[in-house]
Amino acid sequence: MKLTYCMPFALLTLAHAGLLLKRDSCQRQCNLSQCPSAPQACYYGRAKDSCGCCVVCGASEGEKCGGAGGAVCGDGMRCERRGVEEKARFVCVCQSNGVVCGSDGRTYPSVCRLRAENARAKTENAAPVTVLQRGECHASGEGKT
Numbered sequence: 001m002k003l004t005y006c007m008p009f010a011l012l013t014l015a016h017a018g019l020l021l022k023r024d025s026c027q028r029q030c031n032l033s034q035c036p037s038a039p040q041a042c043y044y045g046r047a048k049d050s051c052g053c054c055v056v057c058g059a060s061e062g063e064k065c066g067g068a069g070g071a072v073c074g075d076g077m078r079c080e081r082r083g084v085e086e087k088a089r090f091v092c093v094c095q096s097n098g099v100v101c102g103s104d105g106r107t108y109p110s111v112c113r114l115r116a117e118n119a120r121a122k123t124e125n126a127a128p129v130t131v132l133q134r135g136e137c138h139a140s141g142e143g144k145t
């Protein structure tokens with residue numbers, strides 16, 4: 001009888017221990033000289049790692065994120081819970097949701113994606129695309145490209 005009462009507590013303690021162990025994987029003090037060299041190009045911007053120490057590339061949209069040692073979302077994104085119960089997981093989502101129309105006449109799934117494409121374009125010295133409007137690019141006039 002006593003055992004049934006104790007079980008939940010035992011499980012909680014185990015979970016707790018796991019959390020503590022994970023947190024311990026962060027250096028007590030951030031020593032930047034022990035970080036891997038900072039990434040050159042990050043399409044989704046740079047971010048501090050989950051320990052708040054080393055500079056890493058931000059995770060892209062739809063990428064798993066969160067937790068100790070987990071990925072940190074890039075610029076303009078947040079780590080959001082998706083799905084229900086056991087299927088739930090945390091993924092990076094663009095804070096500003098909805099498609100946008102770029103100055104190149106292309107419709108982008110999100111402003112985060114447009115920014116990422118710009119970051120890549122920059123490495124190729126291509127001109128950046130700006131946001132013309134929220135929503136899809138309207139096929140203005142007859143010119144459908």
Ligand SMILES: *[C@@H]1O[C@H](CO)[C@@H](O)[C@H](O)[C@H]1NC(C)=O
Pocket residue numbers: 031032033034
């Ligand atoms: C940081 O790490 C470097 C290389 O391991 C070491 O030489 C240095 O003493 C460390 N600094 C601190 C403040 O711990």
